[in-house]
Amino acid sequence: MESEILRIENLNAYYFENQVLKNINLKIPKNKVTAIMGPSGCGKTTLLRCINRLHEISPGGRVEGKIFLNEENIYEMEPMIVRRKIGMVFQRPNPFPTMSIYENVLAGYRLNGIKLSKKEEERIVEETLKRVGLWDEVKDTLRKKGNFLSGGQQQRLCIARAIALKPEILLMDEPTSALDPISAAKIEELILNLKENYTVIIVTHNLQQASRISDYTAFLFLGEVIEFDKTEKIFTVPSDPRTENYLLGKFG
Amino acid sequence: MKKNFKRIIKDRLFKITIIFLSFFSTLPLFLILFYLIKNGISSLNFNFLFNLPKPVGEKGGGIANAIVGTFILILISSFLSIPVGILVGIYLSENKDKNLAKILSLLIDILQGVPSIVLGIVAYLWIVRPMKHFSAFSGGVALSIMMLPVIIKSTEETLSLIPQSLKEASLSLGVSYYKTLLFVILPSGLSGIVTGILIGISRIAGETAPLLFTAFGNPYINLNIFKPVEALPHLIYNYAKSPFPEWHQKAWAASFILILIVFILNFFSKWVVKRWKVKF
Numbered sequence: 001m002e003s004e005i006l007r008i009e010n011l012n013a014y015y016f017e018n019q020v021l022k023n024i025n026l027k028i029p030k031n032k033v034t035a036i037m038g039p040s041g042c043g044k045t046t047l048l049r050c051i052n053r054l055h056e057i058s059p060g061g062r063v064e065g066k067i068f069l070n071e072e073n074i075y076e077m078e079p080m081i082v083r084r085k086i087g088m089v090f091q092r093p094n095p096f097p098t099m100s101i102y103e104n105v106l107a108g109y110r111l112n113g114i115k116l117s118k119k120e121e122e123r124i125v126e127e128t129l130k131r132v133g134l135w136d137e138v139k140d141t142l143r144k145k146g147n148f149l150s151g152g153q154q155q156r157l158c159i160a161r162a163i164a165l166k167p168e169i170l171l172m173d174e175p176t177s178a179l180d181p182i183s184a185a186k187i188e189e190l191i192l193n194l195k196e197n198y199t200v201i202i203v204t205h206n207l208q209q210a211s212r213i214s215d216y217t218a219f220l221f222l223g224e225v226i227e228f229d230k231t232e233k234i235f236t237v238p239s240d241p242r243t244e245n246y247l248l249g250k251f252g
Numbered sequence: 253m254k255k256n257f258k259r260i261i262k263d264r265l266f267k268i269t270i271i272f273l274s275f276f277s278t279l280p281l282f283l284i285l286f287y288l289i290k291n292g293i294s295s296l297n298f299n300f301l302f303n304l305p306k307p308v309g310e311k312g313g314g315i316a317n318a319i320v321g322t323f324i325l326i327l328i329s330s331f332l333s334i335p336v337g338i339l340v341g342i343y344l345s346e347n348k349d350k351n352l353a354k355i356l357s358l359l360i361d362i363l364q365g366v367p368s369i370v371l372g373i374v375a376y377l378w379i380v381r382p383m384k385h386f387s388a389f390s391g392g393v394a395l396s397i398m399m400l401p402v403i404i405k406s407t408e409e410t411l412s413l414i415p416q417s418l419k420e421a422s423l424s425l426g427v428s429y430y431k432t433l434l435f436v437i438l439p440s441g442l443s444g445i446v447t448g449i450l451i452g453i454s455r456i457a458g459e460t461a462p463l464l465f466t467a468f469g470n471p472y473i474n475l476n477i478f479k480p481v482e483a484l485p486h487l488i489y490n491y492a493k494s495p496f497p498e499w500h501q502k503a504w505a506a507s508f509i510l511i512l513i514v515f516i517l518n519f520f521s522k523w524v525v526k527r528w529k530v531k532f
Binding site: 052054057059079080081082083084085087088090092094096097098107108111112113147158161162165 | 420422423426428439
């Protein structure tokens with residue numbers, strides 16, 4: 001196995017008394033795409049939110065266990081620092097509605113009070129928007145608000161906003177489920193490109209998507225990791241009958 | 253067939269009743285406007301807006317002192333209530349399920365129901381008595397307490413409508429909680445908050461009772477907030493209860509000006525909603 005960037009150890013997550021994740025152990029490899037799949041309500045999104053400590057803002061959310069980012073336990077770090085190193089893209093595109101496209105890309109810098117020269121700002125905006133394949137489409141409307149864009153463009157803008165800060169890991173929570181197939185295909189292509197520089201963890205409902213873009217796949221069922229392995233192996237010779245049943249569409 | 257006919261008649265009747273009653277409820281407004289214009293228009297002129305009042309018997313004279321005083325009172329009460337109101341509104345929308353927020357919310361509802369004259373008495377006890385004289389400041393305090401619940405409620409309601417995903421997006425960039433609120437959430441709700449402020453202002457602009465023993469009234473233009481000032485509704489009250497017909501005329505004209513100010517504020521707030529409304 002390649003060098004690992006994130007290690008989850010004995011993670012249990014709760015919302016009030018309700019246990020959502022049960023004893024999760026995972027090692028996420030660096031510069032790969034790891035997919036988390038499973039039926040609705042199995043805790044995929046919760047697992048993702050635990051990784052950047054966003055579960056803490058949900059009422060009653062708490063965890064036991066450890067998550068190590070480069071051998072440092074994120075639950076002993078400041079949440080703000082964790083979240084700057086672990087970015088997130090959401091199910092529905094959510095650009096900041098009061099900011100222009102330009103400001104959206106730089107939002108991470110500006111809101112964190114990081115001062116940049118005009119030149120640096122322009123370089124970051126151009127570089128990042130080129131990275132997500134949006135530059136040619138928006139270079140003449142950078143000063144317009146982000147919500148004039150189509151859903152797919154908005155989602156790429158959100159990815160740009162997340163990677164502009166150069167996080168180590170990018171979490172994606174079903175980033176294509178609210179998009180049309182063509183926009184979704186563009187995002188998938190983008191994710192494959194992103195793994196050169198970033199580690200991507202993606203939650204998906206879509207089995208084909210998981211098989212197309214991920215290197216590793218974790219299968220979650222009722223809050224437990226049933227299987228975690230190379231994607232080809234999971235999709236061809238799953239070792240657990242529950243994984244096989246899920247892939248065959250017998251439940252979920 | 254016959255049954256259907258009856259149903260259609262009932263349906264029409266219901267519709268007509270609704271339309272009729274809707275128009276009927278706006279009738280008082282038109283009557284008020286009609287009387288104001290009819291009785292007030294003759295006194296309305298340039299001098300009326302920019303001159304000080306003159307004693308009974310002398311021709312001319314205006315309400316400049318009251319217009320200036322009303323704006324000073326609005327400024328003081330806005331200055332006091334807007335920051336507090338917005339912060340409390342943020343607290344309530346952010347902590348919906350906490351018991352403290354529930355109690356606070358209930359208390360604010362009660363505060364909204366406190367009669368305005370009581371707020372005047374409170375300001376009198378708090379400020380006028382210790383300072384030993386009436387002042388614009390004490391009037392502003394009384395009005396700011398009136399304005400506070402309006403701003404709190406509108407801020408809370410506006411912020412509750414902002415999708416949680418915006419907050420999550422900002423937090424996920426490693427932005428601190430307070431910066432997320434101030435620079436992401438608050439700007440997204442700006443139109444609703446500003447509207448609430450304008451409604452609050454138009455509500456206090458017409459208040460007389462809290463000013464009777466706080467701002468007190470003043471026949472001259474006064475810019476010192478620790479001295480008494482005149483206010484439009486207070487001036488109307490004094491002119492209307494006087495025995496002189498020419499003063500009654502001035503009360504009508506001043507009422508017209510007051511209603512004009514309230515109208516402008518209302519139209520402005522409609523415009524703000526349209527112009528600054530953020531789509532998610």
